[in-house]
Amino acid sequence: MKRYSFFIVCTGALFLILSLPACFDSSKKQPAPFVKLPDYQKVIDSLSRENISIQKSVRTSGEVSEVIIDEPNWKSELALFLELDFNTSGNKDNYKIEDKKGTLVNLFQRSYTALKEGQKVKKAIVLYRDDKLICAEYFIQKNDYPYSMEKKLTFYPSRGFRASWIQKLDGLIDEEVDVEVRWIQDTVLQVWNFDAKTEFTPIRVNTSKQGSNEILTFTQGDEQIAVLAESTANGSMVATLPVFQSTLTYMHEGMQTKGIFRDEYRGENYQVFFSGYPAKINFMDLSASGIEGRWDVEIIRGEERSRAIGLFEQFGKRVYGTFLTKTGDYRFLEGELVGDSFYVSGFDGRHLYRFTGILKGDSIVRGSYASGNHFLAEWVAKRNDGAQLEDPTSLTQHQGHQISFSLEGVDGKTYTLQDERFQNKVILLQIMGSWCPNCMDESMYFREIYPEFHDQGLEIIALGFEHRAKSEASLKKLRKASDDLELPYPVLFAGSTKEVKEVLPQIENFMSFPTTIFIDRKGKIRRIHTGFSGPSTGKFYAEYKEDTESFIRELLSE
Missing domain, CATH: 2.40.128.120 (Quinohemoprotein amine dehydrogenase alpha subunit, domain 2)
Known part of the structure; x- marks a missing residue:
């Protein structure tokens, strides 16, 4: 049941601003020339099949009105978008199209900029993630003295839309309107x-x-x-x-x-x-x-x-x-x-x-x-x-001695590098902690590559250093991180964050969680990588992965 229905009439009763009917002749519709733009008639058809209420806020002339509509008339609510009449064959050659693909974030943007002064829509832009529309926005401008108008429309298919405009008619109208409609879901x-x-x-x-x-x-x-x-x-x-x-x-x-x-x-x-x-x-x-x-x-x-x-x-x-x-x-x-x-x-x-x-x-x-x-x-x-x-492989050094330890894993077992499973294997020794977000990212990456290289002779061992010395509470924290990340390799409790030098006396100038030690089949330290450039860093992460996997293949081939 519709709780309210309303519309706003501009000053002087000259213009209907809200809840306008869609005015177009579908019999004249031609194939749309632009891809990636939403088809608002299809949007209306889709929303009409769903049970979505809306909350509408209207700000005009310093006043704010809010209303909830249980059964929206979607054709009326989205009339402003239907009336754009933008994606038509007549506009095919009237807009410059520019694309932008994200390098840090998986977004794709396409913008349409008018090439001719007389175009009603001056600019349009759509934003996609994995071919799913995130947002579509339009800027409309009209100057026909004594009347002028600027309008912005933005549409989020999963959330709602907003329309804002300023219109002036010399001596009669000087009005700003802002309409925000949110889906209630x-x-x-x-x-x-x-x-x-x-x-x-x-x-x-x-x-x-x-x-x-x-x-x-x-x-x-x-x-x-x-x-x-x-x-x-x-x-x-x-x-x-x-x-x-x-x-x-x-x-x-x-x-x-x-x-x-x-x-x-x-x-x-x-x-x-x-x-x-x-x-x-x-x-x-x-x-x-x-x-x-x-x-x-x-x-x-x-x-x-x-x-x-x-x-x-x-x-x-x-x-x-x-x-x-x-x-x-x-x-x-x-x-x-x-x-x-x-x-x-x-x-x-x-x-x-x-x-x-x-x-x-x-x-x-x-x-x-x-x-x-x-x-x-x-x-x-x-x-x-x-x-x-600085080169992350140059920051932490080692004395050249082989690493040796005997530590308890979160599974209750004791592990040493002399265990049979680690003999004649390439080993990535991961210095990490349950409290460390970069360690979380590195662990997810190691989890990803482990199946590919494990059968070829790669082992990964995580040495967890917590804020406190060994206790059931510290083991519990490390166990939670291992379980939540579903790590397929051993995670060992190595001590407190202040005990890295005691557990690994071969390491000099230790400065970062995480740090990864690459050990060859003979037990020799071949590389130490300080820190981690994770998936938020774009090309830095891509370069890190390429270099790491190339070096692992090199060690496995020896």
Whole structure:
């Protein structure tokens, strides 16, 4: 049953703004010349078969109206998109088509720019991920004195749409209208703002109902982290994050969500409060540009200075990227550029990262970097497409002696390199910890290549170093990481993070979790790789994989 139906009439009753009927003659329809653009008649047909209500917000002349419609007339609601009449044979030669494929994120963008002044649609853009439409946006402009109009339309097939326009008629109309329509469904995209003391760290999460429980899916760039949130007797939801020793406890209060993030690695009393709301339907902002590329970064905390490479990619005003250091990367970060100010943030189940900055030509100034609510630093950057870090195979050295140990695995067995299964084998010795996100990424990569090389004589052994010395609690943390990651190779408890030198006295200048030691069939150390350039780093990750697998093949062939 429709709770409300309404429309808005412009000042002077001259223009119907909302709920316009679609006016076109289907008998004259010609084959669409442009691929990748959505067919809104098919969209209407599809939505009409689904049981979706909508929430509509209208802002005009300083007033805001909101309404819920249980049974939308989709032809009326999407009339503005139908009336674009954009993908027609007459427009075939009237637009310049440009494509962009992401290198840090798996996105494909196609833009259409009008070549002639008289075109109603000045620019259109579509954004896809794996051939699935994410967003379509249109910019319409008309100047016919005394009337002028600018209109922006954006459509998200899984979430809703937004329309915003300004129209003026000399002496009669001067009006701005903004209409936002969101689908009401079991899956809702929210923005959770974590309190980092000086500012909030915004993280996007999809919440999907599953009976009395929920599935939370944190999405940054190409990564999706899904976790089950279980309901409790007091009405709160509790989610135990995969791999790490961290939890989210929260409650929904109407449209708002309030909760606490806890990280056991930082102590029993460590907590970060957050609040969340449904994400707005935002425009991509076709004119946004400026941050994409490679940057030479300096991170500053007091007297400490450290170097990094900033990698950023832009689609509209959405920014995707990471920071790469000699000890690892900051994983998947995502955010927005508005004017000359931007932010990127990320949540991996343990770390809550937020970077902000201001673009000033080929520099980034007044940068702020926060981790959770316990760490704050400054940073600056210069654009440098040739920025490089030190060779990761040159940072950690060894004395040449063979490695020897006897350690307990998370399976309760004791392992040594003298065990029969490791004889005459090429061994990757992975120095890691359950608390380390880069170790998680490296472990997933090793899990991926293990089946290919294991039958040829490769063994992988993970040496886990935890924050505390050996205890049942430390073993439990390491076991959880191994189980959640489904690692097919032995994971051993090696000691606390301060005991690396004691367990591996052959290693000099150890500086990073993870670090990988390559051992040949004769037990000789052939290479030590410091840190890990993970999947968020694009070509750096591709080059790392190619080099690592090539070296493994070389060792196996000896």
